[in-house]
Amino acid sequence: MFRKLSFIGLFVLAALFAGPVVESAQACPNCKEGIKTDNQMPRAYQYSIIFMLTVPATIFTGFSYTFYRLSQQNAAKQQSLDPEVLAQYDERVITALKQNDQE
Numbered sequence: 001m002f003r004k005l006s007f008i009g010l011f012v013l014a015a016l017f018a019g020p021v022v023e024s025a026q027a028c029p030n031c032k033e034g035i036k037t038d039n040q041m042p043r044a045y046q047y048s049i050i051f052m053l054t055v056p057a058t059i060f061t062g063f064s065y066t067f068y069r070l071s072q073q074n075a076a077k078q079q080s081l082d083p084e085v086l087a088q089y090d091e092r093v094i095t096a097l098k099q100n101d102q103e
Helices: 002-018 029-036 041-080 083-102
Strands: none
Touching: none
16 A cells, blocks of 8 residues: 555656646647637637546546445445344355255
8 A cells, every 4th residue: 555655656746846847738730820819719629628528537437436336335235234144044055055066
């Protein structure tokens, strides 16, 4: 666990120090020229790109949260089962398996 946290911390630290050194990314020629003019079209492109990037991330987050909740509910159900009922169930399964082996 400590190893994973130290790796993440090292990555964040490297990103913080490398950020100011990296030059700005150049836009495509149409976007670059569009930003120079006082036109609303570049802003519309920016919003469309942000929208296209957030939709898959939102869907992925929704599925991940759903699976997390299902696993938590399943774990809660397993913990709430009565040990005596589980013991009886286990005995029935074991006897059924023994009977199948004898046949």
